[in-house]
């Protein structure tokens with residue numbers, strides 16, 4: 646009987662795994678037609694100056710509007726796409742769409758684009774970035790590429806070469822999800838990024854762990870001492886904002902300022918409201 650139960654459990658797991666595999670195949674298949682069907686869209690979220698609240702950059706964040714399942718978050722399909730060649734087509738589409746949009750924005754605003762490791766490692770990536778900039782007449786300094794330490798894993802020397810080529814184009818380079826990987830610190834030594842984006846998990850833990858503040862302070866100092874700008878993600882409350890301002894973070898991003906939204910809604914953002922969050926009075930209110 647025990648043996649039977651074991652077999653039953655095994656069959657149950659097999660069935661569950663089968664279902665998972667099928668669901669993955671289905672998503673993969675559906676994703677391959679998502680670009681031509683116009684189901685992909687870029688949302689944008691502002692990144693504001695950490696002292697004034699003025700919008701400096703918009704991060705482009707992909708959304709998939711699935712005809713039946715509604716809005717599928719990137720966490721559910723980007724990792725899948727990354728396992729096949731699909732990420733290359735999606736990445737090219739994101740870069741092109743983001744550059745086209747940014748070229749129509751008011752001058753000082755930059756666009757930040759997430760680049761997946763596979764896209765980054767593809768031969769000719771820097772050339773394709775240059776081509777997208779030229780195609781839309783976007784000055785290189787208005788493009789920020791957000792990469793993760795994943796680009797270093799297979800061939801670090803090659804990654805540095807690509808980063809150097811991108812740097813010579815004049816685009817800005819940010820190390821995203823900083824602090825979550827395996828050895829973020831060593832990557833800071835291999836290449837001089839323009840900025841680091843501290844992962845939102847740190848801000849989330851601010852109220853819960855006393856040590857988190859110490860870590861955030863240390864990362865900010867480290868970044869500044871290396872001549873890098875420091876951005877924090879996931880700022881949701883005035884209390885977090887007050888703490889992070891005191892640390893001297895250069896830029897902030899989070900629901901407190903604005904949630905990601907369709908590019909067409911950008912004009913609806915109220916600069917006055919953002920600046921008011923940084924008023925001395927509102928600071929005192931939560932001190």
Ligand code: C2E
Nearest residue numbers: 706707719720723739759760761879880881898899900905
């Ligand atoms: P990321 O680059 O670290 O982007 C920040 C994520 O944090 C976004 O999630 C954003 O919506 C979310 N976020 C911003 N402020 C807050 C906040 O105050 N609270 C909370 N809880 N979350 C906040 P999203 O849009 O779901 O994207 C998740 C990840 O998917 C991104 O993380 C990025 O790694 C990836 N991704 C998104 N778009 C693209 C893309 O076009 N290409 C590639 N390769 N990856 C992308």
Ligand code: MG
Nearest residue numbers: 704759791821
């Ligand atoms: Mg990012």
Ligand code: MG
Nearest residue numbers: 821822842878
């Ligand atoms: Mg991030």
Ligand code: MG
Nearest residue numbers: 821822844845
């Ligand atoms: Mg992240």
